[in-house]
Amino acid sequence: MKLLETVGLTKKFGGLVACDSVNLHVEEREILGLIGPNGAGKTTLFNCVAGFFPLTSGSIYFNGQDIGRLDAPARAKKGIVKTFQIVQTLRLMTVLENVMVGAFCRTSNVATARQEAEAVLEFAGLVDKRDVLGAALTIADRKQLEVARALATKPKLLLLDEVVAGLNPTEIQVALDMVRRIRDSGITIVMVEHVMEAVMSVSDRLVVLTSGKKICEGTPQEVSCDDGVIKAYLGERYHARSQ
């Protein structure tokens, strides 16, 4: 069942074509990796899907419904939630309060929101930091918090933008583990990522973008063997290693 489908998604900024007629789909409960060189249009695509940029042309279908007219908050309520490449931690609020802001998406009751937030903090392993101010967190914790906050909105589709960038190998494993657990709990995930090992190991399928166009899609194995992809992006070494 296609949870998300983009048909001819095109986004132009003046003369610059950031996304060029991109057709992709996401199956329910899968982890889709979105990769490509810098400037390929991955984050722009995310912003279009999440509702932050209006499309120049094309359509987006979520659960079969055309969501083109909905703005970002409306799409979040429908279940499409995005995290930010540069984390937008609410620095003046505590970890718990940050997550509560997410939880309020589904309830207006403060006590209920607090309960939901506590549950999410458990899931994300941040319970012992619940009263720490956002400003005092490490980058790894902030990334974790960003995801936890998005989770509190009870999303159907989670768009993770470079969620392991800047983390050391241990932190990356912790993050990837949480990604898997999120998927296991029934949420579909699309990840934009540059850290190849991370996205290769966790994704069910990959889509590769270059200069705004989709050039390949398939399993990590298929994609890493595709000549076009290797030429554009992965480099000889990875290809050779995967043989």
Place this chain on the structure above:
Amino acid sequence: MSLRQQTLTKIAQKWDMATITRWGVFALVVAGALVAPLTIFKAPFHQHILIMVLTYGAMATAWNIIGGLGGQPAFGHTVFYGVGAYITGLLFVNWQITPWIGMIAGGIVAVLVSIVIGLPTFRLRGHYFAIATMGTGQILLQVALSAKTITGGPLGLPIKVLPQGLYVFQFHGTKLPYYYIILGLFGLTFLVQYLVQQSRLGYYLRALKESHEAAQSLGINTTYQKLLALGISAFLTALIGGFTCQYLLFVDPVHVFAMSVSAKIMLCTILGGVGSIYGPILGAVLLLTLSEGTRAWLGGQGRGVDLFIYGSLILAVVVLEPFGIVGIYRKLRSRLVRRSKSETA
């Protein structure tokens, strides 16, 4: 543990030393406010100062909801004050509607005005909203000055002096009723501010103040939330406008739509500590005693002096301590805490 022991332990946990002190201070202040005009501040002039402190304290508290908590620069907030004053006055003068209802009507109109201001500008960056609040005040001032037959024009709207009573909201010979009414109104605005801060709206405002985009990604309709906060703030401010209309028995367009009123309201909050719930009243106490005091001292020459003082104070606070008295207090407290920690370590 027996049931009695369990209950006692729970009570002891909730009511620790810090909480008791806080509630104690709070109760003292409230009691003090209740008896102040009867004891230390018996002179009518002193009571007038108290009324002014509470008037601006209430408006500053209302402002804090959109300006401090919400972080939106409402630079022309006096527009709601003026609306409240005029609506209350007009309803009474023309149709003898009791000002108690008039104040509420004024509040409703103020909310409508706030929507006109906020709807176009809240989608954009903060300064557009700031300019819109100031501009709307100017438009309404112009309307008040021009519609002479309705509003009395530049000469203002006088309220006919009637035998005193609760219905006509007039009391002669003593300021005490006015004092207690404004005290009640201040209590109302303080309560509303507190409730907003503790509610979902409060969390949403704090979130969108820091990161608009993050808020939107979490399903927050930022424009709606800002309108909600502004509407609440506008309503409360208009109530105070209605009160002032009855207290002065006169509505002067140049006063109720004056930039200096907006500045004073904002300054109370900023001086006291923008965003904190005690900031507005603290700032009001400081600023109003200062301004009413200097007015008595300087007399009529004071025309530009208030602007000079407000301008200087705003600059001083912004440059030296943007978070006002509460900011200074917090810094001192954390320094004391750190020092005691390093001493015990």
Place this chain on the structure above:
Amino acid sequence: MVQIVAQLVVSGLMLGSVFGLMALGLALIWGIMEVVNFAHGEFLMLALFTSFILFTGYRIDPILSIPIVAAVLFLVGLAVYWLVIRPILGGPAFAPMLATYGISMLLISIAGFLWGWDWQRITGSVVDARTSIGGVAIGFPELTAAIVSALMSVAIYLLVTRTRMGAAIQATSMNKEAAKLMGINTDREYLVSFGIGAACVGVAGAVMSTFYPMAPNVGALFSYIAFTAVALGGFGSIPGAILGGLVIGVTMNLGGYFLGMEFKNSIVFVMYLLVMLVKPTGFFGW
């Protein structure tokens, strides 16, 4: 009827040219460092009064005093930036806005103290004359003001787009960090921009003083005119601000005639709200 409309349009364009120059100054400050200068109108008021003093005290004709007034305002701009804006740029976002708001109050009170609160005007300037072209009366003060403003606007536009300094200013406005890495002294660019923005207002005020009355409170209206012009033209766009000024000049005149003189000023605010509703990015904005 056509006659009257033509008259209104022409005098509106002339006044609008001056508004454009003033708005250009604001666009420069606003566009470069994202500081909304709430004291902009008061800068104009200051320029008007400086011109007044030079004329009544030292017999220097307003037209001749243009460079002096421009220099004075340039220095005022530098001072405001260095003493007030610069220290608070790193702090809370509302701080610079609030600071300029405070400065506007200070300037009004100081002006009132120095020159009184009553309306004053300059008469007997060298350009005090009128003529008529095709039935449309044209006052020389207004015409001179329009021409000087237009020339100054073009000059500033060229400065910002064609010179090295202008390029540095634009670079700083687009990406401060990158500009710093390129060796641009961003502090100096901010300083200079604020000064030039204020100098624009200085020139506008100097030429306006030949025909416009002044009082300490006159700044508020001009602030709104400048804001609306910049909003109309689009945030950060200099040609937009100039165009916005012209549009406002004409609209104010036409509106004032058809709706009543007392609403002449209110029209500006209504225009502002309309722009916000309909096209907040303005003609050329980003």
